[in-house]
Amino acid sequence: MLGEAGVCVSIGEKIRDLRIQRGMSQVDLADDLVKPSMISQIESGKVKPSYTLLIELAKRLGEPVETFLSELDPHFLLQANIRLAQYELATGRPQVARQLIENLPRASLQTRNLAEYRLTLARVHRACGEYPEAVRELEQLREHAYSAQDWRLLFYVLRETGQAEYDRGNLEGALGEWREAVALADRMEGKSGISPLEWTQSLIELHLHLDALDPGGKGFSVPWQRPTSALLPALATPPEVAGPPEISLEENDVIGDFTAEKRPYLAKAQAFAQRMPTLWAVSERLAQEALALMPIDPATARRWAEQANALVTYAQLIESSLAVRTRTQEAAEPNHEHNNFSTNDLQTIEQTAFAMTALHPRSRLHEACKQIRECLQREEVAKAAELIEEVKALLALTEEPDSPSNRDIALELNLLEIELAALSGQREASLQRLVQYEAEYPNWGNPEHRRRACALLTMWYGDVGDVDRVLAYCRKMEELTEGARPSLPFWS
Incomplete structure (x- = not known):
């Protein structure tokens, strides 16, 4: 300097x-x-x-x-690479993150950011499906966290280990890690050293994960699995009398009004979500925390203040973009009789703002597929066809069409199109397409879609009285059910 x-x-x-x-x-x-x-x-x-x-x-x-630190510039370069790798992981590009993280100079890793580097490397391994490597890194970090009494690091390790266990099918192990992370978070409340923004997001995610695995909070269970018989039609019922198929493979069996007693983890997630529901609330909380930290930890205060400023700037960008949209509409309709927004105008603005703040479109794509399934169950053919076209258009806009999440969406969309064709009167052709779909289902595909295909095949073959094929696809469903698991609310 x-x-x-x-x-x-x-x-x-x-x-x-x-x-x-x-x-x-x-x-x-x-x-x-x-x-x-x-x-x-x-x-x-x-x-x-x-x-x-x-x-x-x-x-x-x-x-x-x-x-x-002017004499330690390599450390700034190291930290920048780690931050960029974390960004690439969050946006679903683990291979790019790998390139960033694996080319860092090892010498500097021994003096600074070693724990953060290894935690990020573990996340890269997990995102690339390299679970033994990920778990090995995490176990070493766990030992270090305990010996150094670094509870902040231990929280991250527990959260990430739970995700690794979930990804490799050890649901009971995932539940145990996430429960321990939540218990540690309760003891660390207000003393985590993690920014309020990241802290709140992590706790919401953890409680939603726990709600997906153990909605009642009473121990490990598999509430998303239903007995095979619940998926089958009554074979004695004549096809012309039978109603539309009702398959709800992804719904929990929790019925009735939502209460904290019935869904304790969901109630906790709701409480955390209500703390900072808007960009303004998030940035205000960050600024207040930064101000409180200023006398004792100026470096951390500076980072949180920078986060607050970035959020405020983005909020202003959204508002400006919406103002441009509104003014261009007014310019295109100069004879508009009134200047006040109608309810529909406000809803459109809210939808636009929501779309602008979405991290990536896959959450919207999954939600749209769920809506399509509901339309098909209600036999709303035209609405389902319209939504399918919307999903196709949105899928075409994504930057990485061959990414795992996009390929999963494409698989689900293919199945939904087969169901739509069957409801449109093309039952025989749809049956043949569905047989081929199930037979050629890729190993990397989500087994839930294949389960649904098998359930449909049992129903459609049941309608024509082909008992042998019904029993064959029942057995396939049972095999797939053994390894079934719920979809977590976040793609981590």
Whole structure:
């Protein structure tokens, strides 16, 4: 770093200058942290402080640690790469994250950000389906977190290990890890060292995961699995009398009004979600936390203040974009009789704002597929056909058509189109398409779609009295049910 005359000032000289400015002696600065002789050696340039020691010295001098790091620029590069890798993971591009994270210099990893690097690397392994590698990294991090009593790191490890266990089919293991993470979060409340934005998002996600696996909060169970007989039609019922097929493979069996007693994890998720329902509330909370941290941890306060500013800027961008949309509509309709928004106008604006704040379109795609299924159950053929075309159009706009999530959507959409054709009177052709769909189902596909295909085949063959094929597809459903699991509310 440069002084007033453009002369390079070392870390030790900067520490000495700030110490003198604050009227502190070397004994005052050392206190119970190190010996005063160590401060003397650092200030004279004979010893360079470790990053951990530098953080503590910066706190005592009331400065962000970045003030002293001009000589440690590789650390900033390291941190930037880790942050970018985390972004690529969050947006569903694990291979890009791998390129960023695996090319980092190993020497610098030994001095700073090692835990964060290894946690990010574990997430990359998991996202790429490399579960043994992911678990190995996480177990080592767990040991380090316990020995260092780093509860913040342990929270991240528990959250990520639960996801790894879920991905490889160990649902009971996932439930145990996530329960422990939630219990740890309760003990850490207000002292996590994690920004309010990330903290709230993590806890909502964890409680939704737990609600998906154990909605009643009474222990591990499989409420999403139904007996095969519940999926079959009554074979004795004449086809012309039978009503439309009603298959609800993805719904829980929890019936009745929602209460905290019946769905404790969902109630907790709702409570967290209500804390910061708008961008304004999130940014305001971040700013308040940053202000409170300023006297004791300026570096963290700065990061949270930067997050708050970024959110406010984005909120302003959304408002400006909506203002442009409204004004262009007014310009296109100069003879509009009134200037006030109607209810429909407001709904359209809300939908536009929601679309602009969506992380990526896959959540909308999954929701649209659910709506299509409901339309098919109600035999609303025209509405289902319209929604299918909307999903196709949105799918075509995605940046990575061959991504796992997009391929999964395409598989589901294909099945929905077969059901739609059957309802439109093309039952025989649809039956042949469905047989081929089930027979050629890829190994990487979501087994839930294949289960649904088998359920439909049992119904359609049941309608024509083909008992042998009904029993064959029943057996397939039973095999698929053994490994079935619910879809988590977030694609982590």
